[in-house]
Amino acid sequence: MTVERQLIRDLAATLRAQVAGLVVKDLEEMLEGLSDDSGLANVWEEFCVQVQGEHSFFWETYLEIVEDFVVGHIDELPLAMQRVLSMGTDVGDGWLDDPEEGGVVPIFADDVAVMLSSDVLALAADFESPSIERYKARGYEGD
Template sequence: MPRSLSESKIIRDLADDLRGHLVRKAIRALQVMPVNGLLSGDDSGLANVWDEICVQLQIEQSLYWSAYEQVIYAFVVAYVDELQLHELEAIWLITEQGEDWDCELEKEREPDPVLKDDVVEYVVGCVYQAALDWTNERIRRFLDLQYMD
């Protein structure tokens, strides 16, 4: 079946690729941060901050969740700051705000509605979703121990 050229499909594909790249980059950065006495404890079996974030989102966020949130936001903001303008705009177009803007009548649209904060929130949400879906042997073992108590 021949593929037809579509500007919106090209933008969506580009934005999805960029979003995926930013999420993977954030995950890798969190995976190299050692646990070293984090909330789950030294004997938790969790190896890095990413493992800790995954179990907190999959079970229950601790009272200190905001510290993890700050780290995630710091990485994502730094990565979004590195984007070229057209990359930022492409990702923004797939955010809820971008999709709403795209549905407006062209003559009623704000001419430059792109906000970096919208993109940061969107990417952070994608990092959270990845953490909810993520598993490995350490996380499974930790969760099994939590449910046994």
């Protein structure tokens, strides 16, 4: 692996973690969610419960909310950072094998959004809190 490629991967990983963290923060700030009387603190915890257990009737809505936040944060990044994230995808990594001479580095927006949404899903799968544990203990399997 070239030094340049390693730098791109390292920077892309840093950006991915930052954007995923911003999405988590956005969801934590949404105090009124889709579940009624769940005892969960916010939409982030509702999403975590969905990821860690059975999906509720609202699963697609949760995914849309996450994707909207992901896309919004990507769009706020400088173009150079969007390109770095794009090169961090499988498609972008493949493009690096045979870049166009003198061409512009492309942005694979859909692939970036999927990659970052997957990062948020992974964070949700591992997230724990007392209110989530109480929710699970009551035997809820989705709302």
